[in-house]
Amino acid sequence: MLQQQPVARDLRQISAALKMITDMERIGDQTSDIADIIIAAGMSEAREIPVIGKMAEATSKMVNDSVLAYVNKDLELARKVMLADDEVDKLFDQTKQKLVKLIAEDHGNQGEKAIDLIMITKYLERIGDHATNIAEWVEFSITGVHKGMAAV
Numbered sequence: 001m002l003q004q005q006p007v008a009r010d011l012r013q014i015s016a017a018l019k020m021i022t023d024m025e026r027i028g029d030q031t032s033d034i035a036d037i038i039i040a041a042g043m044s045e046a047r048e049i050p051v052i053g054k055m056a057e058a059t060s061k062m063v064n065d066s067v068l069a070y071v072n073k074d075l076e077l078a079r080k081v082m083l084a085d086d087e088v089d090k091l092f093d094q095t096k097q098k099l100v101k102l103i104a105e106d107h108g109n110q111g112e113k114a115i116d117l118i119m120i121t122k123y124l125e126r127i128g129d130h131a132t133n134i135a136e137w138v139e140f141s142i143t144g145v146h147k148g149m150a151a152v
Helices: 008-041 051-072 075-105 111-143
Strands: none
Touching (some): 008 051, 051 075, 051 111, 075 111
């Protein structure tokens, strides 16, 4: 690589790709954890909390869009992913409040199920955070600027 005399842009792309790999691996780990919870709890749907489905759709879109932004070097799409994280965070807060209320109203009879659902939503929220990290690295690979870092 050094014999080819890479320019700063090339090095940014390489370092960003290496950072994105870590986030993609964590996304995979968290989706596996979600599947394990669903299987262990014998869940099929969480009808009481339809917001969880919205969260899953939103985080899936964020992950897909962050990868597309990288592949297409699409700065605008990367920035949309970063903005979408706020919505996923709001959905997590709403879901957590509903589940706590469910536990209180049900006197803890569905406590274990509610805790499983809280874990699932927390994993979804973290997946959204990792998609945002990927989008931030896309921005860095294009502009040389990363949140919390001086320009390269």
